[in-house]
Amino acid sequence: MPSTIANPADLQVLKSRIASLTPDTPPQWGDMTAAQAVCHMTDSLLYGLNRRTIHTRIKPPLPVGLYKWLALNFPTKWPKGVPTTPEMKQGVGGTPPAELQCDRVTLLQALDAFAANRGNWPPHPIFAGMTTREWHRWAWLHTDHHLRQFGR
Numbered sequence: 047m048p049s050t051i052a053n054p055a056d057l058q059v060l061k062s063r064i065a066s067l068t069p070d071t072p073p074q075w076g077d078m079t080a081a082q083a084v085c086h087m088t089d090s091l092l093y094g095l096n097r098r099t100i101h102t103r104i105k106p107p108l109p110v111g112l113y114k115w116l117a118l119n120f121p122t123k124w125p126k127g128v129p130t131t132p133e134m135k136q137g138v139g140g141t142p143p144a145e146l147q148c149d150r151v152t153l154l155q156a157l158d159a160f161a162a163n164r165g166n167w168p169p170h171p172i173f174a175g176m177t178t179r180e181w182h183r184w185a186w187l188h189t190d191h192h193l194r195q196f197g198r
Contacts, residue, residue: 048118049187050183052182064084067196068080068146074194076126076195078192080146082142084150085140085142086135087192089133095160106173110174113173114176117172160182161182161185164178
């Protein structure tokens with residue numbers, strides 16, 4: 047069964063990996079710092095919880111349904127360089143880091159709220175409409191992607 051934040055064991059693994067981030071954890075790719083990645087992950091979860099807005103939609107390179115299915119189900123890690131909406135991008139519209147420990151607490155609270163949410167989801171900026179199961183799988187994949195970015 048694929049990992050998802052709906053599974054308490056999978057969620058706990060993500061939380062442990064988040065706890066291992068330090069301000070000086072270097073990225074393996076990209077230009078975000080660990081603190082910026084924490085804020086980016088939080089912003090993305092808060093959007094799914096209808097606590098942030100996104101006006102930008104990203105057109106995928108394949109039909110939306112196929113692209114969504116591949117992204118959520120294909121047995122491979124997400125690639126580097128997937129586009130981010132300006133509203134979530136660090137240095138553009140994303141929330142700037144304050145203090146890593148406080149930002150990490152906010153991320154962990156957002157993960158818990160996201161895992162508990164069962165409906166009222168906004169359209170995803172790339173995948174459009176998604177079910178609760180799909181959002182929970184996306185949250186695990188998105189968080190995993192950025193933790194791998196920092197070797198976690």
